[in-house]
Amino acid sequence: xLVFFVLPFTATYAYLFVGVALLIAMIFPYxxxxxxxxxxxxxxxxxxxxxxxxxxIAGLPKIVWAGIGTVFFMAISIYLLLTNSIYGANSxxxxxxxxxxxxxxxxxYYLARAVRAKQGLDMNLxxxxxxxx
Numbered sequence: 001x002l003v004f005f006v007l008p009f010t011a012t013y014a015y016l017f018v019g020v021a022l023l024i025a026m027i028f029p030y031x032x033x034x035x036x037x038x039x040x041x042x043x044x045x046x047x048x049x050x051x052x053x054x055x056x057i058a059g060l061p062k063i064v065w066a067g068i069g070t071v072f073f074m075a076i077s078i079y080l081l082l083t084n085s086i087y088g089a090n091s092x093x094x095x096x097x098x099x100x101x102x103x104x105x106x107x108x109y110y111l112a113r114a115v116r117a118k119q120g121l122d123m124n125l126x127x128x129x130x131x132x133x
Contacts, residue, residue: 024081024089024098031074037067 041048041061048054048061055062081089088094113123 024078025101027074027077027081030070031078034067034070034074037063037070040064040067 040063048063053061053063057065081087083090085091089098116123
């Protein structure tokens with residue numbers, strides 16, 4: 001029997017980890033995907049021109065509009081989560097969990113990068129080009 005979840009403080013962390021932290025953790029990657037969609041036609045022009053999503057609306061490529069919509073929706077979601085106390089995302093434990101997850105993820109990324117560099121693998125070249133199908 002798990003007695004830990006009976007305690008209010010632990011139950012708060014369980015709720016924040018399963019609900020709010022997971023939601024916030026899912027929002028940030030989608031925010032980055034939206035920003036990538038906005039810059040894609042300009043940074044990788046040849047890949048964009050050979051893709052199936054060519055076309056524009058009001059002078060902007062369709063993928064840019066999709067990226068703007070994604071960034072707008074994710075920014076509103078982050079704002080609502082962090083300003084409305086009903087979700088519990090702006091409490092001290094939730095903010096500690098969020099900052100902790102970002103710090104741990106960043107440390108793990110640079111640690112993995114250092115390990116791969118010692119093995120002779122240049123991580124900048126790994127995703128430099130999409131492999132042919």
